[in-house]
Amino acid sequence: MLSHLRPDTVRAKLVAMALATTFAALVTTSVSMLVYDLTTFQQNWVDDLTTQAEIVATVSAPAVGFNDPAAARQNLALLRVRPQIQQGAIYGAGGAVFADYALPGADVPALPARPGRSGHAIEGGRMVVYHPIVENGERVGTVYLSARYRLLDRLASYAMILGVVMLASLLLAALVASRLQQAITRPLQAVTNVARAVMQRRDFSLRVDYDDDHHGKHGGEIGTLVDAFNDMLAEIGRRANALEEANLTLEREMAVRQGAERALLLADRRKDEFLATLAHELRNPLAPLRTGLDIMRLNGGDPAASLRARGVMERQLKQMVRLVDDLLDVSRINTGKLTIRRENLDLHAVVANALEIARPFIDAQGHQLAVHLPPGPVHLLGDSTRLAQVLSNLLNNAARYTPRGGHIALSAEVGGDGRLRIHVADDGIGIAPDMLGAIFEMFVQADATLERTNQGLGVGLSLARRLVELHDGALEAASDGQGQGSTFTVTLPVLAEAPSPVARPAPSLGGERKFRILLVDDNEDFVNAIGGLLRTMGHTVHVCHDGPQALADAAGFAPDFAFLDIGLPGLNGYDLARALRAMPALGRTVMIAVTGWGQQKDRDLAFEAGFAQHLVKPVSVEQILAILAGKSDSVAVTDRG
Known part of the structure; x- marks a missing residue:
């Protein structure tokens, strides 16, 4: 009757729930009854054997007292009327066997050499009892009885009975549950069938027809469910036409939104790539900076x-400043552009800058580096920092993926087509053929195993290719396979004739006039160093580390120049500038914002607050001296574009 129930239906689950509940109740009851029966069975056996032992002890006390083994054996022989008792013995006061008994034909073990403690025990599937023989208040011996303990037989018989009863109960419960579940599952099945038909045919005029045998038409909670489902279909049917009419409009709007989403995703991806690229670039100048400090x-x-x-x-500091400027220029992220500053370069200078960045890591890895360049000057038009970054990335990449003590070669030649080719070759782990194109993608590394010892985010080669392409060049990789080393080739156009360099006059470190200068910055190391340098040049310098202190000291000091940080404790630089500008004694003071915030909106806020110029940290002494020189020449100092 239950064969038609599928295991994934509500009907089958309800029957299974009823059977599981019944089975759990039956198992609990059966176990409880079995434990109780076995406990009672054992206690009855203990009581029966103890009683028999007590009787034998009572009637055998005179025989033991008068040393009459024959009488004792006759008393034990009376146990034959109890065939369950297969063995017995009487021990004297000294612990020796006085008389014994064994059921004829029974397979009994040897008698214990000495009697055990009074009481009962189960030994090897047998129950034994030791009982003292007492006469006139004195223990004169011990009775030993051994009976076959049929616990397992009792357990098997009881389990068979319980199994039959449980099976019959489960069958009866299944039949009852199968009957009762139809009152619940039949309307649910009807709802399911209608829902499936509506989904397949898109016909919202279908309805569930259900009669409750016990509560009449659509009665009870199931009836409420059916009515609600029918009402829902009616409502959906009424709205279907309106939804279809609005569908075309929604599709058009969705197309517009998807286009906007793709644009946002593209902009977000470009932003992430840009940030990852600059983060990778910022690390490279740190090694020569650290080395310079050590020297x-x-x-x-x-x-x-x-x-x-x-x-x-x-x-290296100039390179880091340049990279920070790139990071702050968010317009490049929005447009997807990474511009370069083109100037006349010499190949040897570019290679020297790259070696400054890469050599500490190459030496740390114990590699041998060979450099072969054309003897004469080779002029390029490009960005020195970016090209040095390309070569240093390739050198670091070669050092990272070459086993310790390997060989790296950097060579260059100008071909007959007027293009420069720079080769960075190594004898490292090589590149698999299917990875030659993928390694230039962001975050892809040639060695991606969990056991790799090389660290990195895999942005160096992607960065290098983008920078080379911005120089109208190309970057390619070649390898004979894993373990065969690799060669990266940078191809760049060469200038036919080098333009004459333009001389740039350096700012004067002295100057004819000396000024009163107010420096306000919460970075004490920076502001104290700048202040000390300006004092050595003859200027009068007053240093403050927070806004309120600067506001209190400014009127009395009356500075010609005020270099103010923006993020000051107590009073920010914008409000401080407005307050200083309102002081009559500071009417001719030139105020310059010195801050790490360098976006256009930050510049606009600085000019609105009364600053004449906006400098982005880190600020060099040449920039400060240039501003002072502008004041001494009576030139208005502004940076308003």
Whole structure:
């Protein structure tokens, strides 16, 4: 009767629930009854054997007392009327066997050499009882009885009976549940069938026809469900036409929205790629900066070494400032452009800058680096920082994926087509053929195994290719396979003739006039260093570290120039500038904003607050001296575009 029930239907689940509940109740009852019966069975056996042992002890006390083994054996022989007791014995006061008994034909074990403690025990499927023989208040011996303990037989018989009863109960419960569940599942099945038909045919005129045998037409909670479902179909049918009419409009709007979403996703992806690229670039100048600081610390007495270290640090600091400027220029993210600054370059200078960045890592890996460049100058038109970044990325990549102590070669030649080709080759892990194109994608690495020892986000090669393409060049990879090393080739156009360099006069470090200068910044190391440098040039400098202090000291100091940070504690730079501008004594003071905020809206806010110029950190002393020189020449200093 239950064969037509599918396991995934409500009907089958209701029957299964009823059977599971019945089975759980039957198992609980059966286990409880079985435990109770076995406990009672064991206690009855203990009581029966103890009683028999007590009787034997009572009638055998005189025989033991008069040392009459024959009488004791006769007393034990009376146990044959109890065939369950298969073995017995009487021990004397000394613990030796005085008389024994064994049921004829029974397979009994050897008697214990000495009697055990009074009481009962179960040994090897047998129940044994030791009972003392007492005469005139004195223990004169011990009775030992052994009977076959048929617990397993009892358990098997009881389990068989319980199994039959449980099976019959489950069958009866299944029949009852099968009958009762129809009152619930039949209307649910009708609702399901109508819902499936509506989905397949899109016909909202269908209705569920259900009669409750017990409550009349559409009675009870099931009837309420059916009525609600029918009402819902009617409402959906009324709205179907309106939805279809609005569908075309929605499709057009969806197309517009999808286009906007794709544009937003593209802009977001470009932003993420841009941020990842700059984050990768920012790390590279840190190595030569750290090396320069170590040289100045360890070789402080060597002016030449310190001068060289300062030169390296200045170049790397300029590169980092340039990268921060790129990060702040969010318009590049929106337009998808990464512009470069083109100027006349010499290949040897670009390679030297790249080696400054990459050599510490190459040396740390124990590699041998060979550099082969054309003997004469090779002029390029491009961005020195970006091209050095390309080559340093390729060198670092070669060092990272070459086993320690490997060989790296950087070579360049100008071909007959007038294009420069720079090769970075290594004898490292190589590149699989199917990865030669994929390695230039963002976040893809040639070694992507969990056991890799190389770290990185996989943005270096993607960055390098984009920068080379911005220089009207190309970047390609070649490898004979894994373990065969790899070669990256950068192709760039070469200038036929180098333009004459334009001389740029350096700002004067002295100046004819000396000024009163107010410096306000909560970065004490920065502002104290700048203040000390300006004092050595003869200027009068007053330093403050928060807005309220600067406001209190400004009127009495009457500065010619005020360099103010924006993010000041207590009073921000905008409000401080407005308050200073309102002081009559500071009517001719030139105020300059010095801040890390460099977007156009930040510049506009600075000019609105009364600043004459907006400088983005880090600020060099040359910039400050240029502003002072403009004041001394009576030139208005502004940066309003």
